[in-house]
Amino acid sequence: MAATATAPRTSPVPPVPGERRRSLRKRLVPYGLLAPGGAWLLVLFLFPVGIMAYTSLKSGGLLSGGFRFTWEWGNYVDALTGNRAYFLRSIGYSAIVTTTGLLLAYPLAYWIAFRGGRWKSSLLLLVLLPFFVSFIIRTIQWKFILADDGIVLGPLKDLGILGQSFHVLATPFAVIAGITYNFLPFTTFPLYVALERIDRSLVEAAKDLYASSATAFWRVVFPLSLPGVFAAVILTFVPATGDYINAEILGNPDTTMIGNIIQRKFLVTLDYPEAAALSIVLMIGMVILASIYARILGTEDETVVAGVA
């Protein structure tokens, strides 16, 4: 480092002795910074996924002397044929959640971004407020809100608007509503970021060219907000597909999702190989989706950063 200090960096042409060594050193700097975190992710993210793939190809049983690695591809066949209904249900629920979430969140994000004015950051904080309460507690509160004689259904039943046997809990509706609620900030935030960075003068220009508000929206604002829509779709769809808490707390056995099956096989019935196979299938599906997304927008797009942070 002393060599660096003696030679001012600004001198343009004369090659300083030791310059090559310095440039090698400089090239190694990012790897030095990368090493600790990279090693951590290698050992505790990539390696575990490898181990899970290895586990998914084992056969045997806990009672018959444990599991042995035998290239048991049958686990995948069993996992897919035996749980097709749960996979399809998860994807179906998640698709409804994502669509509903987008429809609910877009006007909200638009309102804050375009009409928020000086209240913008406060409104945004309110949208993110639920995140400061534990996921579990929020879902339990919904169980109380939606209960058969709770604060919503109780009065409606007393007024005779709904029949006494009407219920929301333990229905697909409750599960879908719960997931939609829990991931709504994830849906809203990337939309907000995308809408916020649209140049307002473009809208003005459209209106100067006799576009109606609706035309200006559909031909200018909406196309420019598409990266945000796409980020919102991924950030909602992926976690919603793997969720099992809402189905557990708000649902019934008929709303079981693939996440519940994986959780049960890993932690209750201890059928590790098949559970691992299911998890791998879920991961591959989601990685393909996420990669398409990364292809389109890149992994460093602002909307992603905003969405996760």
Add this chain to the structure above:
Amino acid sequence: MSATATTAPARARVETRELPPLHRGPRRPARFVLPVYGVLMILYLTSPVFLMILYSFNDIPQERQTLRFWGFTLDWWKNLFDIPGLTAALQHSLAVAIPSALAATALGTLLGLALGRYRFAARGVTNFVIFLAIAVPEIVLGSSLLSLFLTTQAVPLGYWTTLLSHISFSVPFVAVVVRARVQGMDRALEDAAQDLFASPVTAFFKVTLPLIMPGVVAGGLLAFVLSLDDFVITNFVSGSFQTFPIWVYGATRIGLPPQVNVMGTLLFITGLVLALLAAAFQRKRT
């Protein structure tokens, strides 16, 4: 609006025919639709939060949360630590979240610096791995970490496996936040420091670190909050070690003691204060 008045007649003169009026601003009734909708949505989003705070004052006869609001009491706030299991779970949560946030901040900051500042061969791959770690569903992370711990048998499921897992899922988030900050930073300042004969190490501590500090703080707080709130991954790797969310989940089967709402409210206030502090800090720095 004044622009309309001046430009429309001007154009009309040139084209000599009557032009349709420009569309400006939503029509009157429509003007109220969006704000009303926005406020309703925010009420919808925040309602469980308010319900939690309200129920923390609910004077219920049996010590389990009920639907009915019986009256106002401070009993649960006064007897916050009356339930040993719940208190222990909260302590466990903090014992995981604090070291996890510190470790993840250190590792994530270095990663964020490397990715935000330098172009190097492994950059694309690293960015993709970080993206994957964030994009993969939590249940996949949880089950793969459980597979690792079960297969290697090096550490029994409990505190340590929970801590290691929490650091793992927090590192990518810190890295992404710091990376964004580093990319928005003016590199000329660092070059200036080096031109003034600061060694790279001095330049880092005197110039770079203060500049990226808001990102580091934000990343660290995010890691702390993520760790406190995590259920899914902890559920897989914690064995019989119970954190706050795990205990609460278990308690729903027998009924929720109202102290849960008190602790939830306290955690909510802590998170909110931390976020506001971070935001104030960020504003001051930029």
